[in-house]
Amino acid sequence: MTSDTETVRVVPVRHYGRWLTALLVVGLTVLFVRALLDSPNLEPGTVREYLFKDYVLDGVVTTLWLTLLAMVLGTVGGVVLAVMRLSANPVLRGVSWGFIWVFRGTPLLVQIIFFGFLGALIPRLTLTVPFTGTVLFDKPTSVVVTGTVAAVLALSLNEMAYAAEVIRGGILAVDAGQTEAAAALGMSPALTLRRVVLPQAMRVIIPPMGNETITMLKSTALVSIIAGRDLMTAVQTVYQNNYKVIPLLVVAAIWYLALVSLLSAGQWLIERRFGRGFARGGVR
Amino acid sequence: MTVTDVTTRTATRPMVRAEGVTKRYGPVEVLKGIDLTVAPGEVTCLLGPSGSGKSTFLRCINHLERIDGGQLWVDGELVGYRRHGDKLYELKAREVARRRRDIGMVFQRFNLFPHLTALANVIEAPVRVLGTPRERARAEAARLLERVGLADKAGNYPGQLSGGQQQRVAIARALAMHPKLMLFDEPTSALDPELVGDVLDVMKGLAADGMTMVVVTHEMGFAREVADNVAFLDGGVVVESGTPAEVLGAPKHERTRAFLDKVL
Numbered sequence: 001m002t003s004d005t006e007t008v009r010v011v012p013v014r015h016y017g018r019w020l021t022a023l024l025v026v027g028l029t030v031l032f033v034r035a036l037l038d039s040p041n042l043e044p045g046t047v048r049e050y051l052f053k054d055y056v057l058d059g060v061v062t063t064l065w066l067t068l069l070a071m072v073l074g075t076v077g078g079v080v081l082a083v084m085r086l087s088a089n090p091v092l093r094g095v096s097w098g099f100i101w102v103f104r105g106t107p108l109l110v111q112i113i114f115f116g117f118l119g120a121l122i123p124r125l126t127l128t129v130p131f132t133g134t135v136l137f138d139k140p141t142s143v144v145v146t147g148t149v150a151a152v153l154a155l156s157l158n159e160m161a162y163a164a165e166v167i168r169g170g171i172l173a174v175d176a177g178q179t180e181a182a183a184a185l186g187m188s189p190a191l192t193l194r195r196v197v198l199p200q201a202m203r204v205i206i207p208p209m210g211n212e213t214i215t216m217l218k219s220t221a222l223v224s225i226i227a228g229r230d231l232m233t234a235v236q237t238v239y240q241n242n243y244k245v246i247p248l249l250v251v252a253a254i255w256y257l258a259l260v261s262l263l264s265a266g267q268w269l270i271e272r273r274f275g276r277g278f279a280r281g282g283v284r
Numbered sequence: 285m286t287v288t289d290v291t292t293r294t295a296t297r298p299m300v301r302a303e304g305v306t307k308r309y310g311p312v313e314v315l316k317g318i319d320l321t322v323a324p325g326e327v328t329c330l331l332g333p334s335g336s337g338k339s340t341f342l343r344c345i346n347h348l349e350r351i352d353g354g355q356l357w358v359d360g361e362l363v364g365y366r367r368h369g370d371k372l373y374e375l376k377a378r379e380v381a382r383r384r385r386d387i388g389m390v391f392q393r394f395n396l397f398p399h400l401t402a403l404a405n406v407i408e409a410p411v412r413v414l415g416t417p418r419e420r421a422r423a424e425a426a427r428l429l430e431r432v433g434l435a436d437k438a439g440n441y442p443g444q445l446s447g448g449q450q451q452r453v454a455i456a457r458a459l460a461m462h463p464k465l466m467l468f469d470e471p472t473s474a475l476d477p478e479l480v481g482d483v484l485d486v487m488k489g490l491a492a493d494g495m496t497m498v499v500v501t502h503e504m505g506f507a508r509e510v511a512d513n514v515a516f517l518d519g520g521v522v523v524e525s526g527t528p529a530e531v532l533g534a535p536k537h538e539r540t541r542a543f544l545d546k547v548l
Contacts, residue, residue, distance in 0.1 A: 185408070186386075
């Protein structure tokens, strides 16, 4: 026991080990970055030259709207698939399961190439009125499903499968008592889903869907394989002509990193908003 | 059983009539033939140990559970079925929802919608189900919240309310549909002891206004004071029923006596 007037100096533990490891890691990082920068093939001048070229910017814009469209279509389709998957109708359940099984079970790259060459499987797209023979629509598949259309189809159908599982998880996370309370008030199943279940499922759905969006932005690079006119396609077209592969990949990487940072900031804002709702026991 | 007694005594159509209602979950028979009649304007308390089937039976009344045998009527209409000739046709989800409008239900765990304010909870069903104009629904919801003593909590989310307050909002939410029958499934069992009184007071007020109520409860004081009829359930059957004085005061059956000895 010390008397309370006495002042005692506190000596914190000295972490010599920490200092040593920190020094080691900093040293290694400096060496690595210098090795990168010393490479004559990095060509910072070339990177600066192409970073804001109009066709690169066009590619950025295409990548952005491709991401947006695929996410919107994917989310809408995902809600439908999730509801089908939870339906009492075994046929709807089965179809939804099968769709998710195929689109989650095959590589996105395979799906993109498949839709790119859809014309080889179905040469013509024809729509007729049944039993009358009246032709409403008849065109070669390759004319309708251009590279861009194929890219949108592949990305959004693939996203539907993943979004369906995220949304299904969100719906299942809503307490069964909520559905019962809505039922006891005379609300129909459809009204209950729209007004009671989905708004509450949102809290669980939003964070993984933010991740899905970030993944999607980067996945759009795959459509360069079928000339999807996105950022990666633009960059590839350039380096296939001038062979400056590394600087142009750096250009693409800078743009993807910038866009993902923007999306991450957006995700943070949305999650904070929904977190605030959670703190007081509700969304909104 | 008391079925015929009660019908002849009141000489009106019973609000709830159950005859030999059975319900099973897989191999377990939860209800083994429930007979019960609730006259309009009466308060009936269902008592019994946990697992006796009282909550299950209550949930059968508004078809949250489907019965496996026997017959069950609410206000003269079969629950969950439509009779046509000698056949029973199961009702569609929409028709079931329609009949539930007239039956209010209050749950043990409140089940308020957490993403809506107290007021929005109360107006949700009148506006979306009955098509009541929003302004009229709001005015009525304000009156109902005042009636349950929560006029100043209209803008609060359920997460900002105590259990007792949430349960009173839940009662207001059920009343907003102008039900002819109110079902209470252990409404005070999830509450801190000092909050039970407020909820019971609201329920007493409802009973005094002539609301027909079926209440599953462990509150013996409430049953004794408010109930017109008490039914004691055990093992999926009604062991004994009658006035509170008969069942609680002078139980005839050994099982009723054993239960009351434990809870009183």
